[in-house]
Amino acid sequence: MYVVNVTIGTPNQQFLVQLDTQNNGLYIQDKSCRFCNHTFDSSKSSTYKFLSQNSSLGNNNYTIGQDVVNLGLSPNLLPIPNTIIEQDTWPYYADGILGLGLQQDGGYGYIGNNLPILVNAYNQGVVDQPVYTIYLRKNIQNGDAGVITYGGVDSTNCGSVIAYQPLAKYENYIIAFSGISYGSYANSNPYTTLVDATSFYIAGPPSVIANMAKVAGAISTDVNNNFYQVNCDQQLPSFSFTIGGKQYTVDSVRSLNHIAIFMIRETNDLDSLCLKVNKN
Template sequence: MHLIFLLFLAPFCSAAVFQLPTKSTGSLRAKLIRAGKYQEFLITQHAARLNTISQPISDYSDEVYLGNFTVGTPPQPVSLVLDTGSANMWVIDASCDNMFCNGWIGSNYTRQKFDTSKSSSFSRENRKFSIQYGKGLCSGYLGTDTVGLGGGLTIRKQELGIANKLDVDFAVQPMDGIFGLAWPALAVDQITPPMQNLISQLDVPVFSVWLDRKIQASHGGSAGMITYGGIDTKNCDAGVTYVPLTAKTYWQFKMDGFAVGTYSQYGYNQVISDTGSSWISAPYAMINDIATQTHATWDEMNEIYTVKCSTMKTQPDLVFTIGGALFPVKSVEYILDIGLDEGKCALAISPLMASGFGPSWILGDVFIRQYCNIYDIGNARIGFANAHHSF
């Protein structure tokens, strides 16, 4: 309406013509490309779109974080560990009815097992599978079925394991299986990992993880978000530090140095980001230095280092140097109250036996709670941004 009015008015106006000088600032796209920031700009733009999908994460004692999925037709609900440290998806078979598959009775968690006979879309393969994790072994057979992630994201034919044998390590875990988020080269039996099957549905081949910290013991409360196709701009700062991956198996990269209290160590270490690991794992020698700086004592019975819970917020930061930037992790993140006696809390750091070829550090949920992790599949890099918390 206003446009038509102005067009008709213009021929009858005799006012002076005003000319303003203009100048070109150059192409924003070209500038960002030259600065190596165009892909980051695109990810940020895509993250603001309505069709990036965020999936809530449930928390168990700030140690196990689960995503809610469905498998089969009609869909059967399962809660799976979101694991960037492995590449296979598996669920527990409903036919498995022993204490390991049913779960430890004192775990405050009721297992949701997958009944293949009730899914019209399930197809069984003639292949068996067996996966040995850092802690825990599972085995069974392979099949394909429909997997739902919520928000309209669906994988029509995902190859997955149907586990009918679990060992004791999985018996005590509040979980119905694992959703592997690592690279295809890490996948057992050469299956295609779920993220590679999702890529065509996403704005950009990226997912990001934000984990919250409850401090008080949680038994399934909402405590995080995984965002497929972009970055969680609500719970994560806009500024992201990216570093290239050194291997496309785990989400592996270089760490330049580490410090705690008066101790510091510099020199490259191979590190992985692992949402499936509750704690930080470090070389044996480093564990001793951290224990010294935090005045931790060894608990022989539970095989962990402990400190007084009263020091949870006053211990020195763990400071990681990655990509030339400092990433301090506060003591409220790495000291956990896991129900020990005499006012003791756990130092959430465990030893890792490095072979010289694999990673020497694992940055698990302790680190990821402090920093949102952005897993950029398209550019083979990982990014870190400050995470937002209420405490």
């Protein structure tokens, strides 16, 4: 789980919220949450505006409000006025969720159909572009897992290839790509894929992961061959994929005392595969 800093209200109330690139909206634990440690108190904000309240979900009541939201940490705060907030009465793993996904019909929670927070910022002239860049460090340094740039491209950490790929389907960030390779295994079939910067696995058809597991020397750990395991002490191949005619390569990473798990996961509409790394 990756967390980022946000502040809400006037004066600022500071929170650590989970970064989510699939859902849309800002969700925060409200002061009325009985089991939450760090909550938002709208009565202490002079810029807060109450919009609506819902109590039809039993104990899962929520309030919709509007306030000034600052992304980042002082002195590099990005203030976004008129931001819609869902104040929830149930606990999150962090203080809440910052969803940077696309506008959805219904969406996650109850505010997913509102304008994405950076589109709202762009419409108000707060940022030059309604985009963001996420850079994840290979090695976490003093709790610093990376950098997120709101409203532009990260010119410090991004490489020379800045490419924009049209969405194959307006449902989250779904794009088309035209082939993958993993060591001696290559597959040139076209696929569509869901891009999620905050997930920890690579998904694809079961036949693809079976071949990747074979190349990696993975050993099946269950009778249905749904899980494969390989020690990352050994040298693993690089993983390459082609998007928009450009090939991108993820270099092999050797991580001592870690285990890589290849997992086949069935969903309602397709069979997918996951590559997950867990500590021993």
